[in-house]
Amino acid sequence: MKRQAKISNAVIKRLPRYRRYLKELQKKGVDKISSNEFSNLIGYTASQIRQDLNNFGGFGQQGYGYSVDSLYKEISAILGLDRQYKMVIVGAGNLGQAIANHTYYYKAGFVVCGIFEINPRLIGIRINDIEVMDYENVVEYVEENDIDIGVICTTKEAAQEVADKLCFAGVKGLWNFAPVDIETPNHVAIENVHLSDSLHSLAYHMNRLNEEKN
Amino acid sequence: MKRQAKISNAVIKRLPRYRRYLKELQKKGVDKISSNEFSNLIGYTASQIRQDLNNFGGFGQQGYGYSVDSLYKEISAILGLDRQYKMVIVGAGNLGQAIANHTYYYKAGFVVCGIFEINPRLIGIRINDIEVMDYENVVEYVEENDIDIGVICTTKEAAQEVADKLCFAGVKGLWNFAPVDIETPNHVAIENVHLSDSLHSLAYHMNRLNEEKN
Numbered sequence: 001m002k003r004q005a006k007i008s009n010a011v012i013k014r015l016p017r018y019r020r021y022l023k024e025l026q027k028k029g030v031d032k033i034s035s036n037e038f039s040n041l042i043g044y045t046a047s048q049i050r051q052d053l054n055n056f057g058g059f060g061q062q063g064y065g066y067s068v069d070s071l072y073k074e075i076s077a078i079l080g081l082d083r084q085y086k087m088v089i090v091g092a093g094n095l096g097q098a099i100a101n102h103t104y105y106y107k108a109g110f111v112v113c114g115i116f117e118i119n120p121r122l123i124g125i126r127i128n129d130i131e132v133m134d135y136e137n138v139v140e141y142v143e144e145n146d147i148d149i150g151v152i153c154t155t156k157e158a159a160q161e162v163a164d165k166l167c168f169a170g171v172k173g174l175w176n177f178a179p180v181d182i183e184t185p186n187h188v189a190i191e192n193v194h195l196s197d198s199l200h201s202l203a204y205h206m207n208r209l210n211e212e213k214n
Numbered sequence: 215m216k217r218q219a220k221i222s223n224a225v226i227k228r229l230p231r232y233r234r235y236l237k238e239l240q241k242k243g244v245d246k247i248s249s250n251e252f253s254n255l256i257g258y259t260a261s262q263i264r265q266d267l268n269n270f271g272g273f274g275q276q277g278y279g280y281s282v283d284s285l286y287k288e289i290s291a292i293l294g295l296d297r298q299y300k301m302v303i304v305g306a307g308n309l310g311q312a313i314a315n316h317t318y319y320y321k322a323g324f325v326v327c328g329i330f331e332i333n334p335r336l337i338g339i340r341i342n343d344i345e346v347m348d349y350e351n352v353v354e355y356v357e358e359n360d361i362d363i364g365v366i367c368t369t370k371e372a373a374q375e376v377a378d379k380l381c382f383a384g385v386k387g388l389w390n391f392a393p394v395d396i397e398t399p400n401h402v403a404i405e406n407v408h409l410s411d412s413l414h415s416l417a418y419h420m421n422r423l424n425e426e427k428n
Contacts, residue, residue, distance in 0.1 A: 015418070019414070079417055094308055101307070101309070149416070187427060189416055190419075191416040198389070198405050199324060202388075
């Protein structure tokens with residue numbers, strides 16, 4: 001898949017959104033969509049949509065629009081969503097439990113295999129039928145079960161140490177919810193989810209709208 | 215604050231990150247930082263940093279660097295974080311509880327005043343000493359307590375209806391965690407948090423790193 005080499009990060013960031021809207025179209029039984037119709041739906045300009053999708057060789061046919069099914073499949077393949085990922089969650093507090101429940105809806109694509117905790121009161125409980133295990137055993141578990149992704153739902157203070165341990169054990173990606181930027185070795189992908197950043201953006205936009213009103 | 219009028223969305227998106235790093239510097243007792251030092255820390259280029267911060271009139275003095283304190287305060291003010299926001303959470307499941315716990319750490323800035331639920335088994339429990347109330351009473355509560363922000367932690371199916379109700383009741387912003395894009399009237403700001411988009415980006419980057427290795 002060498003064609004991926006030149007795709008910018010900005011385009012990659014938009015692909016999951018395209019995919020979500022295509023999924024909704026599939027559910028509604030829509031077969032074809034023009035870039036103009038897609039634009040009305042998704043809120044990007046038609047020219048942006050054509051430009052973005054041209055990165056992948058262009059799936060649209062002049063006058064026919066895009067095939068919803070094949071575009072969905074192609075974007076899924078580009079994102080690597082045509083395979084399964086095995087995950088462990090570290091931290092079984094509310095956030096860890098929320099993520100375990102949330103990823104349950106991804107069904108086949110992202111499977112939470114184990115949840116790890118240091119708090120003895122949580123070790124042994126089951127969340128969505130997944131056992132909460134002792135964090136002491138996380139390295140062994142990741143190695144033996146070929147885990148792809150580690151999800152960090154710990155405190156800010158523990159996050160980097162947990163990340164180091166998971167990388168050592170062989171995960172290929174980290175999904176970090178602790179409110180700190182985590183460092184990983186070059187061969188391990190990282191996605192830091194900063195909930196507060198999103199809340200602060202919201203505050204900014206609320207104040208802008210308020211200023212415009214006054 | 216008319217100077218804000220021309221700041222691009224891309225810059226705004228980076229401000230919370232600048233602010234987070236400045237906070238860490240403050241904690242470490244650092245007074246001044248040059249754009250080069252800041253660049254090493256935050257991972258943007260020094261020229262990007264200078265360009266971004268120039269949007270606000272430029273706080274840096276040639277040869278002196280930026281004052282950590284005043285830059286922190288200025289960015290906080292631009293984001294509107296120099297005041298308090300009152301929030302309600304709708305949906306007291308794991309995610310709602312996780313967000314209630316999470317925002318607890320924001321202390322003074324964002325205060326969760328109430329949590330609302332339709333499930334009778336959850337109504338009446340306390341989360342971080344915040345009472346879970348009957349969703350039936352949400353409009354009245356938002357109106358009477360001048361709530362600024364509604365946090366949507368419901369299912370995808372319920373999200374838009376909840377949003378409409380909160381907007382009707384007078385919130386100025388919505389922070390949406392349901393996996394669907396919510397529509398709001400023009401005067402209400404919206405921040406959709408799509409956790410799956412971030413997981414899909416992670417999958418993409420994992421596969422890219424894997425290709426590079428092979």
